[in-house]
Amino acid sequence: MKETWKELPIGAIIKEPGSSKRFETGDWRTERPVLDPEKCIHCMFCWIYCPDSSIKVENGKMEGFLYEYCKGCGICADVCPTKAITMVREEV
Amino acid sequence: MKVVAKTANEAMAEAMRQINPDVVAAYPITPATEIVQIFSSFVHDGLVDTEFIAVESEHSAMSACIGAAAAGARVMTSTSSQGLALMDEVLYIAAALRLPIVICEINRALSAPINIHCDHSDTMNVRDSGWIQIYAEDSQEAYDSVIQAMKIAEEAFLPAMVTADGFILSHAMQRIDMLEDEEVQAFIGEHKSPYNLLDIYNPITIGPLDLQDYFFEHKRQEADAMMKAPEVIKKVADEFGQKFGRKYGLVEEYRLDDAEYAIVVIGSTAGTAKDTVDMMRDKGHKVGLLRIRVFRPFPAEEIVKALKNVRVVGVMDRADGVNAYGGPVFMEVRAALYEEEKKPDVYSFVYGLGGRDVKPVDIERVFQMIMDADKGKKIDRLNYIGVRE
Incomplete structure (x- = not known):
């Protein structure tokens, strides 16, 4: 539950440094990218092209997406040479 | 208490001197020019401790005031008409950030046609900006209200403008009972800030993006401060009346x-x-x-x-x-x-x-x-x- 107007600090200030890390910006997506690991060759094209650093990479391997920040632009699916990424409609 | 002959411009400048703000950022405009002109001579003569910032526009004047107030300074400025209109978008920011800035405002018609004389179109234009507005009937009240406004602003954490009619008051000489400098200082008390941007031990963010999930709560909170302001204004006016004998209400x-x-x-x-x-x-x-x-x-x-x-x-x-x-x-x-x-x-x-x-x-x-x-x-x-x- 978010704070009421009576609980917030005066003047719309933020008292906690670095709190923007908790601000998730991926909630206006209409389509989400879904990875087929069988087809992925870990070429990192998606990682290079993603405008929002939302490709999860571990030990040099493409491991999926950071849906908290992904806006669903579909560039990754477009550039993927093996068609390992498909865009799926977000349902409410 | 001493009796002097002063115009509203002179009287408001004297009130500013006696308040001795930390920062004044201002740009001249008829008929309020004299206020900052006289005040700048107080700065030159070393009668105040104020950092005087000569800016290139009223938009910048209010912006500098906001920065200084957010940094914990006691801040004042003065303007009129087109100057107040040019400050418009920044006035809303000062109010929403809850910064206790005081403007000595002189009422003058807004253009067009261009005119330098009194009407209230300038302050009515910003009536919903979140600023307290006090309209003086005469120069004595303009002087008294500026002193009260500083205290009101710092207790309500809202900015306040005191207005006097252009030329009718700003340039007309009147008998004024002036308080002693020490009386003014004792009345307004220690400066109070809602927060301090320069407090490195308690770092804060001012003015971040505020979207659908919090903006409404912050505006509701600002409205609440304004709803509670009448009590503050009456309390400060009562204290002023008891100490100095001149009584004011809403x-x-x-x-x-x-x-x-x-x-x-x-x-x-x-x-x-x-x-x-x-x-x-x-x-x-x-x-x-x-x-x-x-x-x-x-x-x-x-x-x-x-x-x-x-x-x-x-x-x-x-x-x-x-x-x-x-x-x-x-x-x-x-x-x-x-x-x-x-x-x-x-x-x-x-x-x-x-x-x-x-x-x-x-x-x-x-x-x-x-x-x-x-x-x-x-x-x-x-x-x-x-x-x-």
Whole structure:
């Protein structure tokens, strides 16, 4: 539950440094990218092209997406040479 | 206490000197130029400790004031008309950030056509910006109100503007009872900030993006501060009255107790109107006057209490709504009375635009028109007084 107007600090200030890390910006997506690991060759094209650093990479391997920040632009699916990424409609 | 002869500009500059703010950022504009001109000479002569920032526009003046106030400084500025209009977008920011900045404002008509004389279109233009607005009737009140405004702003954590009518007050010499410097300092007390940007041990972020999930709560909180401001204003005025003998309220009633007909005015016109009320009382008319001193926060309760037993009210606006339903003071006074079972009939009279002189005969005409309306004569709801028809 978010704070009421009576609980917030005066003047719309933020008292906690670095709190923007908790601000998730991926909630206006209409389509989400879904990875087929069988087809992925870990070429990192998606990682290079993603405008929002939302490709999860571990030990040099493409491991999926950071849906908290992904806006669903579909560039990754477009550039993927093996068609390992498909865009799926977000349902409410 | 010493008695001096001063214009409202000089008196407000003296009030600024006695407040001794940490920062003044200002840009000159007629008829308020003298305020900062005189104040800058106080800075030059070492009579104040103020950091004076000469900026290139009023937009920058208010922006610099906001930065300084956010950094914990006691901040003041002065402007008029187009200058206040140029500050407009930044005024909203000062208010929403809850910074206790004080403006010494001189009322002057907004262009076009270009004009340097008094009307209230400039401050009415920013009436919903979240600033406290105090309209002075004379130079003494302008001086007293600036001192009170600094304390009010720092207790309510809202910015405040004190206004005086251009030329009529700003350039007219009047007898002023000035307080001693120490009395002013003791009255306003230690500076209070809502927060401090330079407090490195408690770092804060000011002015971040505030979207659908929090913006409304922050505006509601700001509105709440304004709703609580009348108590602060009254408390500060009472303390001022007790210490220095001059009493002020949110509104001023003049011969209203048994009045059947009343006019509502703000600013210097109240002086002329009081004389007119006296003259008409001598002729046997039961007339009175309500002067709204504090227009923001809007003192609806006091206005209703003062006017509900009157038969007809004429609200005199020195600013036109152009195509609104009457002048701004009319609209709000009439709206405030709406819920009352027994309420007066209320008419709008726009007058004095661009410094057009308002004489006792003009005010008498307003009274005559509302008295005629009461006797069944049909008059327009919205009227212009003193214009060549």
